[in-house]
């Protein structure tokens with residue numbers, strides 16, 4: 001009997017758990033089984049993944065889910081790669097489905113993934129065939145007598161096969177015949193939209209229903225997640241102000257993590273060089289390379305430098321560098337003094353009248369008498385702002401340090417270096433730092449930016465990435481030992497965001513910054529695999545550090561603990577002490593991996609590193625990784641690895657529309673408390689056009705109330721990314737924008753700061769009664785109450801994402817209130833507003849009190865209880 005409900009309604013009921021899936025549109029006239037065709041198309045350059053169609057008679061075919069991609073390739077870079085060409089689907093004797101596909105027209109690799117239901121697919125692997133071969137047009141057959149699969153493919157007009165029993169290990173390729181290949185069962189089928197090639201299997205009708213359901217649930221969710229405030233006028237037409245009654249339930253209070261709000265620093269958007277790292281000279285070491293930036297010839301060792309004037313030449317040499325890690329240096333030949341070598345800084349050098357600047361450079365006189373360099377800061381009108389003479393009286397590299405004091409301010413000065421006599425001088429590591437760095441540290445951080453971060457009161461700092469941590473290919477992984485020790489011996493490298501990383505802001509500086517702001521350091525090291533979107537490094541991104549190098553790599557990770565915490569008598573503790581910090585940095589957490597593609601290659605390496613860390617440093621809390629999304633293969637497989645290894649915490653990432661945050665406030669309510677804890681290491685609400693505005697900020701504030709509620713399983717969170725320099729931004733939205741002169745915190749920043757400054761150690765549940773019963777209304781009002789053990793203060797956070805006021809009454813239910821005045825902070829504005837700031841006031845509170853939540857607002861009330 002057909003259900004008297006619409007298909008969509010049924011899907012929703014199934015989704016919500018009210019209707020068993022196998023009852024979805026059950027109908028006695030439906031077939032027990034049908035034919036299922038699997039195929040893909042060349043549309044969108046083969047990016048659309050694996051499709052299905054069904055048929056009762058192999059003649060009339062019905063596409064499922066409007067070419068929905070049930071399985072998509074995760075191989076190689078976004079854009080050009082992640083293609084699925086000619087997928088071949090087969091079912092093994094245990095009813096497991098295997099899909100083999102061709103990745104592209106060049107690589108000697110192919111892809112495999114398996115599924116028990118065609119809906120949920122496990123991890124992908126990318127086995128290699130012979131060097132120089134291409135893997136095109138796969139066709140797979142099963143040899144019953146040997147119990148082996150023959151994976152056949154075409155390469156340059158010839159046919160080859162590799163043999164496997166388990167789709168994990170494969171024989172070496174051998175040539176095969178066209179007729180053997182043709183037995184691989186590819187079929188041509190006419191669909192309503194045209195001719196396609198694929199494989200036909202007989203499946204149960206319920207398998208088709210599951211496929212349909214997957215698509216329809218996806219559509220349904222897409223609708224919810226796509227909800228934005230731009231539809232609010234219609235969605236909430238005629239809505240009257242809403243009333244909410246909160247009654248605290250102090251008897252049910254539970255402890256929550258005291259590390260909930262931290263920051264995630266990644267060198268993206270010029271966050272480090274040209275950003276937080278206070279160095280004012282760009283390309284100080286002459287190490288920029290075209291390969292840093294997609295082989296851009298203008299991005300070279302002389303980028304940001306120019307020689308102006310006559311009778312002089314400038315060259316970059318590598319014959320006798322200061323250090324092998326820093327191989328390039330400039331050679332300035334002057335036959336008659338007058339010419340100047342100019343550095344333009346990062347969009348100019350901003351100097352302030354009266355401020356002192358530490359200048360240092362390495363030089364050596366190669367030819368001519370002992371020389372001198374006139375070093376000046378000069379503004380746009382060629383007025384000299386500061387000047388100093390630097391002697392060069394050495395024939396081997398020598399560092400000279402001096403101070404420049406600015407006579408006047410300028411937003412975009414340049415540094416000029418002018419030899420005062422004829423001769424040839426070599427120069428390297430030309431550096432200029434304001435003395436007013438954050439906490440006055442040498443080689444320090446830009447004070448205003450660092451202070452803006454510190455104002456969040458982050459309980460931890462995750463660094464150095466993000467994708468920067470695992471790198472674009474193995475050679476680009478961020479190796480921490482390259483970033484400590486003397487600056488001239490650090491190893492700069494290509495930043496995968498398309499620029500150059502000096503490593504001047506390295507592990508020492510990160511640890512120091514954490515200490516300076518009282519945040520726990522949370523370094524993330526690669527899990528011996530590189531970024532899931534890398535274009536280089538083994539078979540696409542997942543070659544992994546070769547097994548024969550793993551011992552050395554694991555030792556490097558263990559050494560990080562020694563560097564941070566070891567006594568000065570240890571090898572690495574000594575290096576830390578030599579940098580000026582004999583006391584340990586008290587490292588407690590290490591992230592291993594960053595949203596990696598979860599493959600066998602990953603799991604093997606992650607487990608090796610994790611086990612070694614557990615054995616050598618059980619005191620360190622290791623944080624694993626579960627992919628870049630809140631669902632899907634990497635998320636599922638990452639959690640399987642977490643379950644297997646029992647890693648204490650995993651790092652989850654998701655960038656999603658505000659609608660997702662509104663409709664998934666229960667995301668962590670269901671998390672199993674006996675499993676690994678969660679670090680929500682990267683998240684942000686993304687609207688089309690990627691603004692950071694009141695709408696995104698309120699969606700984040702709303703979601704964070706649910707994070708506080710789940711602060712027993714979610715241990716840490718950090719918005720991402722943190723910093724972005726105007727004009728150099730690869731990713732948006734970001735939390736804090738800046739230019740050389742100004743810091744521009746976003747509205748999202750204020751949400752983070754309010755959560756950071758008003759964090760708690762205990763969560764007090766509250767019963768909530770809302771006068772309007774519409775789901776759309778209820779989901780847009782959220783509250784959270786926490787108590788801070790140190791001060792005893794109670795913090796009530798209230799979010800209203802409705803276009804009308806929410807009149808709220810709070811019943812403290814016996815929680816004592818000390819003094820009648822409470823601090824009230826309100827962030828509100830039109831959803832599109834980007835520049836609203838929180839407003840502080842005092843308000844009367846008591847055992848019961850009322851507060852009106854303005855439309856589109858976030859309110860924080862801090863109440864003294866002692």
Ligand code: AHR
Nearest residue numbers: 465466467468595720721
């Ligand atoms: O935060 C920006 C990027 O987003 C990070 O580098 C990466 O981990 C994620 O994909």
